[in-house]
Amino acid sequence: MNHVLSLADIRPRDRRVVGGKGFSLAVLAQQGLRVPATLVVTTRAYEHFVSATGLKGRLLLELRRKNFKDLRWEEMWDASLRIRHLFLNQRLPADLDASLREALAPHLPERCVVRSSAPGEDSRQASFAGLHASFVNVAGLEAVLEHLKLVWASLWSDAALLYRRELGLDVKKSAMAVLVQDMVAGEKSGVVFGQNPQDPSQAVIEAVYGLNQGLVDGTVEPDRWILDRETGAILTYHPAPKHDLMLPGEEGVRLAPLLSDQTQVPPLTEAEVAQVHHLARRSEVLFGTPQDMEWTFAGEELVTLQSRPITTNEKGKKEDQRPWYLSLRRSFGNLKALRQKVEGQLIPALQAEAVRLTALPLDRMADTQLKEEIILRGEIYRHWKGVYWDDFIPLAHGIRLFGMVYNDAVKPADPYEFLNLLGVSGMLSLNRNQLLMDMAAKVKEQPELLEELRTGMVKNQELNQVWQSFLREFGDLFCGTAACPQGPEALASLIQMMAAKPPRVEQFTSAAVESLKENFLSRFSRSKRTEMAEYLDLARASYRLRDDDNLHLGKITGQFLKAVEEYRRRREQSDASSPLSDNLPTEVREILAELEEKPPPGESGQVWKGFTHPQARQMVGQPASPGLAQGPALVVLESSELFHFKAGDILVVDSLDPSMTFVAPLAAGIVERRGGMLIHGSIIAREYGIPCVTGVPNATSLIHTGDAVTVDGYLGIVIIG
């Protein structure tokens, strides 16, 4: 069967099999507009690929393993990474391979753009830019076929999964067409909105030097013109600070500095602005509705890269956090800058704040002063929580970016192999566990020291040193927020357990990590290796931060709560005339409520008459750390419940927060309600080689302390009884 169509061959009836972008380009080309030479690999090729290889069945299994409503964003990313991995590792069936080669080879441009063209994606009802993948500057038939699979896989990208309802995503029906285009390396490029979504009387043009990629992924800020939609008259012009441009690299694209005279000159002359506006008008007439177009100037000639209807994005509901999530997908350059900000400014400031707060003597403050301090600490907490969402979480995308680069290059059997490369990077919680182990080693040598720890009077000098530094660094976290009467006692019994049975240590030796790294880098040409080493370095920083930011923020939270504790303590002892009798202000109470928030139970509470309450026998989550473990469950909802922990327990938690991770090395297995490979529990579990399943809905209510539990970290299954 013919899986490839050229633009000239496309008829209206082909719309479904060539997708929105492919169809628009065909219309423009047939009307005599200049578009890049394009071959369309139709949806029939995708369908043949997923059916003949059995991928369709595997997709169904992957996407149906849990209810979508129970999936967190991070789990969607995990699912789409696994799907991408399936596509990448699946060879084309021989007949499809032969027919694609035969159709593509004779017309293949030297350098190609491999672009998604999903059916329905560009219809007026559902236009979602950037949900699927496109690749610029792909050279040679082999590389084109490889990228074809990646574009197919992006039908199931995490972003697409987020918008699955709007897209009508369905494994049984959805398919993807792919454009293989001549890469037009224009000197200046941009977008045009035939109608400004904010003001229907206007049109908008944005332009950059070099390739459009810089504008589209946000790396290069564009100059912007607001025009009168009808006449094309320039109403306003907003120049951007111009430093860089995107150029074709050896493969893919690379960022390069602008020539100095270009930094002062708009990429488009007024005549060219008019030319682009005219193009938008022409396209609008052809399609009968205002268009959102990408274009580039190749010499004098204006080339249309794509055209699609403008969809006034319905004002998303405020609680719709999907746009925020999509904004997390950042470019390497953007992440590098973010890393500098986080490591250079934010984390040191956060640490300094925690130190400053810890040093303030709450017990010596007057009552009114204490109340003010609580309000102040509430504000400080809010501020850092905001930073956490705006800067810390986005930086975690560095791990994802590296994961994709690694999997594309190495094609490992385990799509999470790359995490092994990131681990040995000195995370704070590992430092803390090391201090605990040092104390355990001392107690093993001299068992009588345990009593000193138990009473909190440590006379042994060496032990005292470690003990003090543990309390200084991690005391707050260890004790949680309570006044912590059982603190020394609990610490002692933990150390006793550690002394009795040496806990696991990190799995990967530096040598193993080094050879993994060498293997990764060896896949690249010499000139590309430096860049790849930078990706790895960024990923390591992201990974480290993923752990540390929680700990740092935890200290601020701890200090806020400590002040509230002090207030409550005094209030209990005081009489009604004291200023303390006033309640805490609303904003403080809101924070407290937020911090005490328990996950929704998720059960209707209704019963099935005549039958017992359903008991979970087997539950499906995400495989987060491989291995098989059995043991009694310890369900932990608050840090204080960790005092019941015994070595060999299966830890069952809603979400493993940093204050809990110190018992992790002693746990036989970990089960977590929250899902995702990059969450705390998964990171720690992988680090220590502890079998772990995350993303088990209602884990803490379906599993009971004392239940015999089996954790299958290979398959992501938890079995009770």
Add this chain to the structure above:
Amino acid sequence: MIDAMEMREIVQSLLHSQRLAVLSTLMSGRPYSNLIAFAVTDDLRDIFFATTRATRKIANLTAEPRVSLLIDNRSNQETDFGEASAVTVLGTAEEVLGPERDKYLRLYLKKHPYLEDFITAPTCALIRVKVEKYIMVTQFQEVREVYPTP
């Protein structure tokens, strides 16, 4: 997350929509499975099927009345792995005799009217399986259990 109402809904709709179940009995110490046409009471506590008295399964049931039934809605497509549900029933079988028989016969024929000649033959026995446990599997591997309360 599957709560009590959701589980009842799934079990109920499987038991009402499916005509056939796999019955497993014990034959000289080894499992023996065959298809039977079944019906269930509204309270989901009893399941009935009919069989001629000379069959192996009657002999098996007489020797060991503890049985298992499997009822599922698979469609023999790859989508089954995500979409099909199955219920395993553990229970004890006994023949229904006396005045009760007419009542349950009506229930049975309401679901399987085409079996009237079969079931009214003098050689045909109506068997009740008292449900002792439901084990439900959804989405390939999610497993939940319930027991009837005494």
